[in-house]
Amino acid sequence: MVLQMESPAPSIKVENWLRGEPLTNFQPGKVYIVEFWATWCGPCVSAMPHLMQLQEKYRDSGLEVVGIAADEDAPTAVEARTKLDAWLTEKCSNLNYRMAFDYTGEMNKLWMEPSFSVAIPTSFVVDRDGHIAFIGLPTELDEVLPKVHNGSWRTSDQAKSADTERIAKNERMAREQALKKPIDDRFWAAVKTEDWKTALSAIEEGIALLPDNLNFRLAHATLVLHKIHDMWTGLPLMHQLVRDAIDRNSEDWMIAALNQLFHPNLDHSRFPSPERFAIGKELSEHVLALNPPQGDSPKFWSYPAVARYYHESGNKNRAIELVELALKSLDGPEPIPDELKEHLLPELLQALANYKDEKVCHGALCAAPQKNFLPKVSKRRP
Known part of the structure; x- marks a missing residue:
């Protein structure tokens, strides 16, 4: 029923x-x-x-x-x-x-x-x-x-319309989850054994079924660029991911693409440097236009990735400014669970200390510069 x-x-x-x-x-x-x-x-x-x-x-x-x-x-x-x-x-x-x-x-x-x-x-x-x-x-x-x-x-018509839309949306989500599960299971089993060929086959099947699924698209780019190291195939994939992120005007998609290009946990040595920085500049400008520094929207999700681009491109002051805004937004008007603050605060402080090359503090928590600090990729909000 x-x-x-x-x-x-x-x-x-x-x-x-x-x-x-x-x-x-x-x-x-x-x-x-x-x-x-x-x-x-x-x-x-x-x-x-x-x-x-x-x-x-x-x-x-x-x-x-x-x-x-x-x-x-x-x-x-x-x-x-x-x-x-x-x-x-x-x-x-x-x-x-x-x-x-x-x-x-x-x-x-x-x-x-x-x-x-x-x-x-x-x-x-x-x-x-x-x-x-x-x-x-x-x-x-x-x-x-x-x-x-x-x-x-x-x-009211508003109530009836909202309920009809909700049911349709949730049915789509349930169907998508049912389609994803066997693909996810095969993908993660292959990743566990570092069988990149099988993992890639699973992800390509997933994209054929669900072309708009961001997780599949990211896994595809990561496998091709950072595991198989096929730049000939990977560069067009990366360009398409960036184009889709901008066309959607989606902060989540843009940050995902930026992380593919600038996150320190990934090896970018094979990526053509001028091309990587040109794409980073374009994505960063779009993110800041969508979530401007003077606005009230939370900055702690997206600004660390943009700051990494500016820091690598040599604009240290801009990187520092963006991380400081991200730290400030942790105490903004939108409630943030304590667990999330505890997860994000050390990484933001460490990035700020590294960019400033000096010890920094936020409340009782402090961080000193580290040369080889590799932050985790923060989990996205549900």
């Missing part, structure tokens, strides 16, 4: 209630947000302060927020529950809404799978009559909740 807007809300079947009183059923006259999340999910953690604000703002209007931790990563239910309880105590001691834990998969079967929801965070809004009013991202709740409370949301 498909779970969508106007469907009766499924029941809540969980193993434990870690915070707040157990919820046995949805009471008529109340509005509920049922939020699927996990401690390892950065956007989920970022959404928690916002959900707490919504709980406080709409408490007198009958809103109840219910967190569902159904995807904790641990070998056993006991370990997962213990880890979650400790995390809530340390990171979210002032939580003002219910929190449930489920390790059996029952909640995902009742809620996530029937609604074609393939990723977290996912927010379900249950209306006053116990029917689903909205399924989507917690960032959309500010617009949706007032209309749910005044009764105008479910009858």
Whole structure:
């Protein structure tokens, strides 16, 4: 049975209630947000302060927020529950809404799978009559909740259109995941044994099926340029990746291409230097136009890659400026999970120390210059 807007809300079947009183059923006259999340999910953690604000703002209007931790990563239910309880105590001691834990998969079967929801965070809004009013991202709740409370949301064309679009998008994602899995399995098995020919065959099959998949495109370029060292084939691949990144006006694609050209973990000695710097200049200018220094958008994802280009091209002051802006954006208006800050801050500080050739500090953390520092490629936001 498909779970969508106007469907009766499924029941809540969980193993434990870690915070707040157990919820046995949805009471008529109340509005509920049922939020699927996990401690390892950065956007989920970022959404928690916002959900707490919504709980406080709409408490007198009958809103109840219910967190569902159904995807904790641990070998056993006991370990997962213990880890979650400790995390809530340390990171979210002032939580003002219910929190449930489920390790059996029952909640995902009742809620996530029937609604074609393939990723977290996912927010379900249950209306006053116990029917689903909205399924989507917690960032959309500010617009949706007032209309749910005044009764105008479910009858609106906007709501119907959004739900139809959501189902179509999630069905596409589910089909893509099903296509990717056997290719991913074959690719990673080949990488483990350094069988680059088989890995390349798997990736080429993946690109034929999903030509717009960035991970496949990156793996293709990495294999050809940095494992097989076939510059004759690799250069056209790199040019096409750059063109597609610019045509899409996608920051993610541009940074991925820049990392192929300038990340210190990769060997660029075979790449024609004038061509590499010309492409780097073009990509960097596009990134800075898309995410300008004076804007409020986060800089910590993209600016380190742009800074590497400027530093290698001899513009040390520009590289320093960009890393300092990236550091500043860690404390910007958009909430950033503590775990993400802890991951990014040492790498940004180390880059700044290397570019300045002096010791630098940010709060209590300091870094001294290192000649052979090889930063990790930071994981992209989901």
